Amino acid sequence: MQKDIFVTGVGVISAIGNNAAQCFESLRNKKSGLDFIKILQTIHKDKFKVGEVRLTNYQLLDILGLPHSEIKKFSRTSLLGIIAAKEAVNNSEININNEELKTGLISATTVGGMDKTEIEITDSDSKMDFLLTHPCGDSSNKICEYLGINGYRTTISTACSSGANAIIHGIKLIQHEIIDRAIVGGVDALSKFTLNGFNTLMILDKDFCKPFDENRKGLNIGEGAGFLVIESEKSMIKRKKQSICKITGYANANDAYHQTASSPDGEGAYKAMYEALKMSKIDYSEIDYVNAHGTGTPNNDLSEGAALKRIFDNKVPKFSSTKAFTGHTLGAAAGIEAVFSVLSIQNSIIYPNLNFETPISEIGIKPQTEVDERSINNVLSNSFGFGGNNSSIIFSK
Amino acid sequence: MNELIEKLKTQLIEQLNLEDIEPDEIVANEALFGDGLCLDSIDALEIIVLLEKEYNIKIGNPKEGKEIMYSIESLAKFITENKGK
Amino acid sequence: MNVFINSAEAITPQNTFNTNEFLTNINELKGDYFSCVKPDYKEYINPKLLRRMSKIVRMGIASSIKALQTANIEQPDAIIIGTGLGCLDDTIKFLDQIIENDESLLNPTPFIQSTHNTVSGQIALLIDCKNYNFTFSQQEVSFETALIDAFMMFQEKNASNILLGSIDEITEKIYLLLKKAGCTKVPVNNILKSNTKGYIPGEGACFFSLSNQESEKNIAEITAISVFNKIDNENKLPIDLQKIFTQRKKFINDIDVLISGINGDVFEDKNYTSMQQIFKESIHVGYKHLVGEYDTASSFATWLGTKIIQNQFVPDAVKTNSKSKKSIENILIHNYSKGHEHSFILLSKC
Numbered sequence: 001m002q003k004d005i006f007v008t009g010v011g012v013i014s015a016i017g018n019n020a021a022q023c024f025e026s027l028r029n030k031k032s033g034l035d036f037i038k039i040l041q042t043i044h045k046d047k048f049k050v051g052e053v054r055l056t057n058y059q060l061l062d063i064l065g066l067p068h069s070e071i072k073k074f075s076r077t078s079l080l081g082i083i084a085a086k087e088a089v090n091n092s093e094i095n096i097n098n099e100e101l102k103t104g105l106i107s108a109t110t111v112g113g114m115d116k117t118e119i120e121i122t123d124s125d126s127k128m129d130f131l132l133t134h135p136c137g138d139s140s141n142k143i144c145e146y147l148g149i150n151g152y153r154t155t156i157s158t159a160c161s162s163g164a165n166a167i168i169h170g171i172k173l174i175q176h177e178i179i180d181r182a183i184v185g186g187v188d189a190l191s192k193f194t195l196n197g198f199n200t201l202m203i204l205d206k207d208f209c210k211p212f213d214e215n216r217k218g219l220n221i222g223e224g225a226g227f228l229v230i231e232s233e234k235s236m237i238k239r240k241k242q243s244i245c246k247i248t249g250y251a252n253a254n255d256a257y258h259q260t261a262s263s264p265d266g267e268g269a270y271k272a273m274y275e276a277l278k279m280s281k282i283d284y285s286e287i288d289y290v291n292a293h294g295t296g297t298p299n300n301d302l303s304e305g306a307a308l309k310r311i312f313d314n315k316v317p318k319f320s321s322t323k324a325f326t327g328h329t330l331g332a333a334a335g336i337e338a339v340f341s342v343l344s345i346q347n348s349i350i351y352p353n354l355n356f357e358t359p360i361s362e363i364g365i366k367p368q369t370e371v372d373e374r375s376i377n378n379v380l381s382n383s384f385g386f387g388g389n390n391s392s393i394i395f396s397k
Numbered sequence: 398m399n400e401l402i403e404k405l406k407t408q409l410i411e412q413l414n415l416e417d418i419e420p421d422e423i424v425a426n427e428a429l430f431g432d433g434l435c436l437d438s439i440d441a442l443e444i445i446v447l448l449e450k451e452y453n454i455k456i457g458n459p460k461e462g463k464e465i466m467y468s469i470e471s472l473a474k475f476i477t478e479n480k481g482k
Numbered sequence: 483m484n485v486f487i488n489s490a491e492a493i494t495p496q497n498t499f500n501t502n503e504f505l506t507n508i509n510e511l512k513g514d515y516f517s518c519v520k521p522d523y524k525e526y527i528n529p530k531l532l533r534r535m536s537k538i539v540r541m542g543i544a545s546s547i548k549a550l551q552t553a554n555i556e557q558p559d560a561i562i563i564g565t566g567l568g569c570l571d572d573t574i575k576f577l578d579q580i581i582e583n584d585e586s587l588l589n590p591t592p593f594i595q596s597t598h599n600t601v602s603g604q605i606a607l608l609i610d611c612k613n614y615n616f617t618f619s620q621q622e623v624s625f626e627t628a629l630i631d632a633f634m635m636f637q638e639k640n641a642s643n644i645l646l647g648s649i650d651e652i653t654e655k656i657y658l659l660l661k662k663a664g665c666t667k668v669p670v671n672n673i674l675k676s677n678t679k680g681y682i683p684g685e686g687a688c689f690f691s692l693s694n695q696e697s698e699k700n701i702a703e704i705t706a707i708s709v710f711n712k713i714d715n716e717n718k719l720p721i722d723l724q725k726i727f728t729q730r731k732k733f734i735n736d737i738d739v740l741i742s743g744i745n746g747d748v749f750e751d752k753n754y755t756s757m758q759q760i761f762k763e764s765i766h767v768g769y770k771h772l773v774g775e776y777d778t779a780s781s782f783a784t785w786l787g788t789k790i791i792q793n794q795f796v797p798d799a800v801k802t803n804s805k806s807k808k809s810i811e812n813i814l815i816h817n818y819s820k821g822h823e824h825s826f827i828l829l830s831k832c
Binding site for chain 2: 529530532533534587588589590591594
Binding site for chain 1: 565567606613
């Protein structure tokens with residue numbers, strides 16, 4: 001079994017940038033991408049702030065060099081996914097056509113091509129091609145088609161932890177030598193379905209979300225895609241490539257408390273972090289930064305905060321949620337935040353948790369509110385979803 | 398008020414898909430959540446939708462709903478006081 | 483490392499759940515698509531919880547609970563599920579509301595129930611299982627990639643028992659969309675020999691309790707799984723499948739039964755001919771004329787193969803040639819996905 005897994009490339013598109021460099025600049029300059037809706041057609045346009053990628057589908061096609069005539073072939077989810085996956089591949093400089101090394105694609109999404117389905121399903125003249133783009137697996141297929149990946153591919157759909165689970169699955173496939181390297185991450189596009197869905201749960205903030213703040217009211221939905229290229233040591237040695245960092249621990253656990261809410265003591269979150277830390281064999285005091293799930297909902301932040309206090313025995317490392325920058329990008333969240341975690345190590349930086357004023361009274365912990373430039377050796381990244389699905393991944397220098 | 402209570406029982410059974418329960422099995426002043434009917438937070442959200450749909454009453458914050466929805470009786474009282482405002 | 487099947491439970495359009503019969507009384511197709519036989523769900527699910535559950539969630543939970551009960555497992559070390567299209571009925575319900583009510587007065591329940599991991603999450607909740615919990619959704623290889631995940635867990639020794647399953651459903655609304663898209667065929671007698679284009683949609687929930695421990699509970703063994711194969715030479719096994727045969731010391735003649743995913747679509751079924759030729763001495767079996775076509779139908783094939791091994795008997799209703807065998811030791815399941823790839827599951831007698 002190949003034990004060590006290396007990150008050799010990153011790719012991302014979100015409300016704060018169309019690539020990793022742009023996103024990183026926004027994070028460093030505390031520039032949030034949350035704003036009123038400009039592209040999605042919805043009656044809630046002027047009501048909620050979201051993390052929208054400021055490009056129409058035609059503009060996304062342009063970036064990929066695809067003709068406008070192909071617009072019906074792609075959901076917005078696919079286009080976002082291809083852009084981020086392509087950047088990750090270019091960043092890592094892997095040659096997908098290399099016959100000696102097997103490449104896989106493991107992606108994640110919560111609603112797949114719903115952005116296209118919800119528009120076309122009422123169109124009586126529709127050629128029904130939304131049936132092809134709707135399934136979760138379609139965006140993964142489109143990414144593979146565009147990048148020329150012929151081998152292993154799959155998609156994971158476990159709500160907001162999906163992207164982390166895609167990364168975990170990719171890691172295991174490499175460790176078991178089923179593939180040598182993988183493009184792993186997640187994607188989701190904004191849709192009326194998810195915007196209205198979260199609205200019915202009354203967990204959207206009409207203003208900017210305030211992760212870990214006493215007066216937090218809910219989340220802002222976002223969209224985007226984030227992918228890593230991960231490789232085995234054998235694969236890296238073969239092509240004499242340096243890595244950006246390693247993945248030293250990961251875990252998935254279930255809260256088994258409620259269908260949508262997290263347990264007050266964050267049992268599932270605790271278990272995921274505990275197992276990931278155990279695998280990494282890193283001393284808890286050596287975690288330099290926690291990129292929290294931190295959605296800004298009353299429930300998640302309390303639960304996650306409680307779990308952080310428990311696991312770190314009240315000595316919680318510097319932590320922040322980046323969701324006040326990008327919004328909660330659902331299936332893409334863990335992928336995007338994995339990229340941010342890797343960039344944190346690469347650039348020696350901790351990102352600020354925007355909009356924080358008052359700690360949550362029940363737990364009292366304070367996130368990092370300013371950009372902090374310091375050497376980062378270990379980052380813990382959390383992603384927790386509906387169905388009590390909780391995942392944690394540890395990135396190390 | 399009694400008419401409203403009976404109407405609410407039927408509406409709740411329908412909205413929350415309480416398949417095996419008859420209206421006369423629901424006690425008007427018994428707790429809806431926790432014990433009693435064992436409703437949960439998702440049901441609370443459904444009741445909020447019901448209030449808006451059927452009675453034109455908007456509840457902006459689910460936390461507000463806790464006291465209002467304690468029982469069918471408290472729900473009926475709230476509706477009577479706030480209907481169509 | 484061995485992966486044993488200790489129980490296999492399925493809710494399908496045939497009488498497969500809570501019965502000792504093995505495909506003797508066949509349910510003919512009534513209507514345009516195959517719908518599951520409804521068991522008494524109250525036997526497996528508390529009525530207070532049942533009320534919120536759509537058909538697919540009930541199917542998934544009942545069959546998974548039964549699989550655990552049969553194998554005498556209270557808490558599996560992992561719950562791994564595959565689903566092609568997830569909880570479609572609730573998805574459409576919520577989408578319809580958005581359209582009809584112009585994004586107002588929407589019910590939260592169908593939205594919550596529409597997430598693909600609703601079933602895996604609900605199972606965990608019901609049995610208080612805080613362990614590993616994954617849901618795969620990659621169309622026709624959703625079940626296969628879930629199975630690969632289970633294999634990897636056993637290999638890592640991170641589990642000694644795993645609940646593996648799949649769920650997919652068909653509804654009237656979905657059927658009409660598929661029909662409009664030209665995917666479906668008008669119901670015919672003898673579906674597999676109809677010589678017409680299109681398929682008959684179906685649905686099902688199949689769950690297995692897997693273990694890496696040898697015991698008297700073992701019914702069958704999953705010897706190997708191989709996905710994303712291309713058939714380059716019509717007369718030869720795909721490379722990876724050949725490697726598996728070599729590693730497991732199996733030969734063409736060792737395969738007693740070949741279960742093919744033929745569905746009666748005159749064009750698509752041609753993709754199975756090559757394997758049927760190579761394994762021409764095996765008993766040939768089809769099943770999609772009994773349960774319909776859906777993304778995770780190969781899990782039904784796995785259920786079928788398991789029961790064939792357990793009973794040492796191939797029901798007439800599934801036979802598509804006239805071969806017979808003294809005993810059934812090895813079964814090869816072959817499914818072709820429209821992504822032009824072939825997947826194989828190899829089952830063996832323990």
